[in-house]
Amino acid sequence: MSRSNTDKAMREYLSALLTEERETLTQPLRHEPVARLLEQVKPEPLVEAEIKSVQEEPVVGRIAPRTEPVVKAPTPPAEPEAEPAQAEVSDTDAEIIADVEAHKGGAGQPPDTSMEEYQQHEFQALFFKVAGLTLAVPLKSLGGIHSMGKTSTLFGKPDWFVGIMTERDDKLQVVDTARWVMPEKYNEQLASELDYQYLIMLSDSSWGLACEELVTSTTIQPDAIQWRRTDQGKRPWLAGVVREKMCALLNVDALIAMLDKGMGSQQG
Amino acid sequence: MSDSRTVKKATDIDANDEVLQWVTFRLEEETYGINVMQVQEVLRYSEIAPVPGAPDYVLGIINLRGNVVTVIDTRTRFGLSTTEVTDSTRVVIIEADKQVIGIMVDSVAEVVYLKKSDIDSAPNVGTEESAKFIQGVSNREGELLILVDLNKLLNDEEWDEISRL
Numbered sequence: 001m002s003r004s005n006t007d008k009a010m011r012e013y014l015s016a017l018l019t020e021e022r023e024t025l026t027q028p029l030r031h032e033p034v035a036r037l038l039e040q041v042k043p044e045p046l047v048e049a050e051i052k053s054v055q056e057e058p059v060v061g062r063i064a065p066r067t068e069p070v071v072k073a074p075t076p077p078a079e080p081e082a083e084p085a086q087a088e089v090s091d092t093d094a095e096i097i098a099d100v101e102a103h104k105g106g107a108g109q110p111p112d113t114s115m116e117e118y119q120q121h122e123f124q125a126l127f128f129k130v131a132g133l134t135l136a137v138p139l140k141s142l143g144g145i146h147s148m149g150k151t152s153t154l155f156g157k158p159d160w161f162v163g164i165m166t167e168r169d170d171k172l173q174v175v176d177t178a179r180w181v182m183p184e185k186y187n188e189q190l191a192s193e194l195d196y197q198y199l200i201m202l203s204d205s206s207w208g209l210a211c212e213e214l215v216t217s218t219t220i221q222p223d224a225i226q227w228r229r230t231d232q233g234k235r236p237w238l239a240g241v242v243r244e245k246m247c248a249l250l251n252v253d254a255l256i257a258m259l260d261k262g263m264g265s266q267q268g
Numbered sequence: 269m270s271d272s273r274t275v276k277k278a279t280d281i282d283a284n285d286e287v288l289q290w291v292t293f294r295l296e297e298e299t300y301g302i303n304v305m306q307v308q309e310v311l312r313y314s315e316i317a318p319v320p321g322a323p324d325y326v327l328g329i330i331n332l333r334g335n336v337v338t339v340i341d342t343r344t345r346f347g348l349s350t351t352e353v354t355d356s357t358r359v360v361i362i363e364a365d366k367q368v369i370g371i372m373v374d375s376v377a378e379v380v381y382l383k384k385s386d387i388d389s390a391p392n393v394g395t396e397e398s399a400k401f402i403q404g405v406s407n408r409e410g411e412l413l414i415l416v417d418l419n420k421l422l423n424d425e426e427w428d429e430i431s432r433l
Contacts, residue, residue, distance in 0.1 A: 152298055152412035154390060155346040156399030161391070166407045173391050206391070262393035 115239050115251055119222050127215035127247065128200055131178040131190055134215060134247035141252035143201030146172065148210060158262055162210065165199065170206075173259075174199060177209040181265050205256045225249055237265060286384045290415065293360065293373040296348050300373075301380065301406075301415045306362045310376050313357040319433050323426070327372060329433065330359070337361065338430050339370040345421065347398045364418040365427050380413070382406050387415060 117123075124139040151163035151174050160183070162174040178194055179186045199208035220242060227240040237258055239251035258267070290301035291310075316328040316339050325345040329336050339359055343350055356375035361368060390402040403417035422430065 152405075152414065153296075154399075154402060154405075154414060155348055156396035156401065157391070157393055161393060164391070164405060164412050166410055166412050169407060171388060171405060171407060171412070259393065 114253070115227075118239070119225075119227055122219050122221050124217055125220050125242075125249065126200070126217045127245065128198070128209075128211040129213040129215055130181070130209075130211050131185075131194060133178070133181065134245060135177075135181070135209075135211075136220075136242050136245070136247055136249045137200060137202075137209075137252060138249070139217065141203050141250075143203050143205065143208075145214070146199040146201065146208065148174075148196050148199055158264070160264065165208075172199060172201065172208050173206045175207060175209050175259065177211060180209075183264060183266070202252050202256050202259075205259075207256055207259045220249075235265060287381050288384060288387075290380050290382060290413070291360070292377040292380055292413065293358070294375045294377060295343060295346065295373055296351070299377065299411060299413050301382075301413050302360070302362065302418055304379055306364055306418050308361040308363060308368065311359045311361065311370070313353050313359060313372070316359075316372075322433055323429065326430070326433065330370060332361065332370075335368070337368055337370050338433055339372055340421070342371045342373055345398065346401065347396060362418055364421060367427060367431060369430065371421075380408060382408070382413075390414070 118138055125136045126139055126142060126145075127134055127136050129135075146165070146167055149165050149167070151165045153163040154161070157163075160176045160180040162176050165172045165174050176194075176196075178190060195212055196210035198211050198214060200211050201208045224244060225240040225242055228235075228238055237251055237255040239249045239254075241247070242249055258265075289304035291304050291307045292299050292301045294300070311330075311332075314330065316330055318328040319326060319338075322328070325341050327339045327341045329338055331337075341350070351374065354374070357372065358376045359370040359372050360376065361370050386408075387404040387406045390399075390405050393399075400420050401416055403415040403420075406413045406415065
């Protein structure tokens with residue numbers, strides 16, 4: 001199956017997965033925001049004061065080093081450290097990462113990451129791709145982005161649990177996102193085609209979703225989403241569908257709870 | 269706070285942070301550690317006599333200076349794929365649950381020192397029986413060391429069965 005066919009199949013699959021009533025896929029994903037971000041590259045590091053000053057407008061163009069989690073509570077740049085290895089990250093991805101970093105907010109009060117909050121106010125979300133499937137995660141619920149590194153496999157774990165990736169003192173628990181989200185579509189061919197590049201960390205948990213591509217980050221209005229009812233028992237990890245992009249918006253808290261219990265995407 | 273009080277406190281913390289020694293071995297590209305106190309010796313691979321009717325995780329028995337020792341196929345026990353015996357293959361003789369057994373591993377690496385505080389619990393998401401064998405994990409020089417609880421390698425019934433082989 002060609003890549004475009006795979007993409008098409010995945011979109012159709014997602015459409016069937018997410019929507020109760022049939023909707024027509026009218027618009028493909030747009031990458032224009034990424035192009036705009038690319039025009040404003042400024043490779044200097046982000047400092048605490050800058051992060052705190054971030055309001056609603058995007059601050060873009062800061063390239064995060066590979067070994068640093070991109071979105072973390074900022075620390076004062078008092079002690080100079082050795083230069084971390086630079087990322088083999090594409091400019092586009094670096095821009096998205098920088099944009100995400102800029103919108104993550106400072107180290108003040110913990111953000112309100114409840115879905116009720118997202119349903120009432122506009123919010124920033126990161127879009128990323130896995131096996132042709134696009135998923136969105138609210139930036140406030142994003143714990144960071146890491147480049148994929150070596151993972152150590154632990155025996156006796158669910159098949160979607162890739163293993164542990166060590167990142168400095170952190171032990172990041174890597175989820176094979178394609179396998180978790182669509183186990184029924186997962187086969188040898190899909191597995192061989194997967195090329196995970198990044199790890200999308202979920203809130204302040206140790207869980208990270210492996211992804212192939214960072215698409216963009218953008219502001220979403222609550223009415224642009226077809227929200228799922230919170231009392232719907234099935235797939236609590238699915239907060240709703242971003243209508244324009246026809247992609248799933250993740251309920252990160254619910255997703256973390258499921259992963260902690262070793263549950264698959266269809267359980268719960 | 270005075271300097272002397274500060275020093276005392278630091279010393280107390282170090283005293284409570286026990287340092288443990290672990291023998292490390294390799295299995296399928298991963299590094300595992302077992303408590304050095306439970307390791308009696310490490311042997312090169314030699315012929316292992318199969319035991320008819322033994323569980324699948326039992327490779328067979330060896331004669332260790334007059335004593336019959338059961339050898340466990342660690343890969344099978346951990347749910348990993350089997351592999352060929354190589355020059356690096358070793359049988360680690362261990363004592364667990366008051367019994368002496370051998371565990372076959374791909375290779376033995378070294379003895380490492382770990383502070384207790386450097387050991388984290390493993391993610392508790394395993395549904396497989398083998399998940400309970402993992403005692404903890406530790407990040408050592410950028411590599412993950414998986415610490416195995418030998419006392420849980422076999423349950424009571426399995427220990428009984430092994431002793432009757």
